[in-house]
Amino acid sequence: EAEVAQSPRYKITEKSQAVAFWCDPISGHATLYWYRQILGQGPELLVQFQDESVVDDSQLPKDRFSAERLKGVDSTLKIQPAELGDSAMYLCASRLEIYNEQFFGPGTRLTVL
Amino acid sequence: RKEVEQDPGPFNVPEGATVAFNCTYSNSASQSFFWYRQDCRKEPKLLMSVYSSGNEDGRFTAQLNRASQYISLLIRDSKLSDSATYLCVVNDMRFGAGTRLTVKP
Numbered sequence: 001e002a003e004v005a006q007s008p009r010y011k012i013t014e015k016s017q018a019v020a021f022w023c024d025p026i027s028g029h030a031t032l033y034w035y036r037q038i039l040g041q042g043p044e045l046l047v048q049f050q051d052e053s054v055v056d057d058s059q060l061p062k063d064r065f066s067a068e069r070l071k072g073v074d075s076t077l078k079i080q081p082a083e084l085g086d087s088a089m090y091l092c093a094s095r096l097e098i099y100n101e102q103f104f105g106p107g108t109r110l111t112v113l
Numbered sequence: 114r115k116e117v118e119q120d121p122g123p124f125n126v127p128e129g130a131t132v133a134f135n136c137t138y139s140n141s142a143s144q145s146f147f148w149y150r151q152d153c154r155k156e157p158k159l160l161m162s163v164y165s166s167g168n169e170d171g172r173f174t175a176q177l178n179r180a181s182q183y184i185s186l187l188i189r190d191s192k193l194s195d196s197a198t199y200l201c202v203v204n205d206m207r208f209g210a211g212t213r214l215t216v217k218p
Contacts, residue, residue, distance in 0.1 A: 033206060042117075042200055042208035043157065091156055093206075101147055102206060104156035 002026040004105035006092050012111045018080035021108045025074070025094030031055075033102065034067055034077050035091040043091055049075060082112045116140060119201055119209035126216055130191045134212045136201030137183040145204035146184050148175055150197045151211065157200055161186070191216045 005024040013019050025032050030051050035043035046065065048056040051072035060067065064083070069075040079086055089109050093102040119136045126132050138146075146163035161168065163175040163184050174187040188195055191214075198211040 035208075042119075042210040044208075045206060048206070089154075095206075101159045101162060102202075104158070107156050109154075 002103075004092055004094055004103055006090075006105035006108055008108055009106060010109050010111075012113065013082050014113050015084055016081040018078065019082050019110065020079075021077045021090050021092075021110075023075045023077070023092030023105060025092070026096075026103055029094035029096050029103075030072070031095040031097075032069060032075050033093045033095070034075070035093065037089045037091055037107075039088075046077070079110075082110075084112050086110060087112045116207045117201060117203055117209040120212050121210075123213040123215060126191055126214070128191055128193060128216055128218055130216075131187065131189045132191060132214065133185055133187045134199055134201075134214075135183050135185050136209050137181075138201075138203045138207075139182070140203065141179075141182060143203040146175075146177060147202040148184075148186050149200040149202060149208075151200055152197050157208075160199070188214075193218065 007022050011019055032049040034046045036046055037043045046060045047067045049069045052069050065079055067077045089107045091107045092105045095102045116139050120134050124132055148160040149157040150160045151157040161175045163177050165177055167176045172189045176185045193216050196216045198213050200211045201209045
């Protein structure tokens with residue numbers, strides 16, 4: 001069964017350092033999402049891509065976060081510099097069409113010290 | 114008002130109980146709705162899609178009420194393995210905060 005791949009699974013970094021997360025969606029899924037989930041809360045949408053274009057990044061803290069999906073396939077989410085409050089699970093999801101469900105990757109758990 | 118709101122929970126129920134969760138949404142133009150299940154420290158996984166006519170999958174029943182802008186999830190004959198957080202999602206992929214369910218022996 002096709003899956004969304006994410007790496008790394010765990011990342012520990014110090015504040016002010018740069019971190020990057022990678023996501024490879026299910027083949028053929030044009031829509032890709034990055035979410036941040038703080039323990040005890042629901043996933044918060046950070047950015048949505050349709051192919052290589054950003055559809056929604058209204059909740060992305062653009063002063064420190066950036067996301068790209070250059071060839072419309074895999075994607076990278078970067079944080080620079082990391083802050084203590086960025087500690088969370090970062091989830092990537094992909095979707096075939098607008099009325100279909102999303103499929104999630106296993107997430108990257110970030111701890112900022 | 115948040116785009117998607119869920120019952121705060123937590124719900125603690127005995128095995129065999131019936132439990133229901135509601136989720137309200139603010140965008141009346143929303144077209145698709147889903148319930149996801151999330152186990153502790155795992156990614157969300159699709160539980161059910163919610164159709165206009167409602168749908169049932171074994172012990173789980175999902176309903177949509179467009180007039181009042183809410184969806185519901187009913188779990189009958191609860192099992193210990195149903196213990197998880199249940200998240201509702203509307204088509205623009207906005208998640209609710211989730212409702213924590215614990216089923217006890």
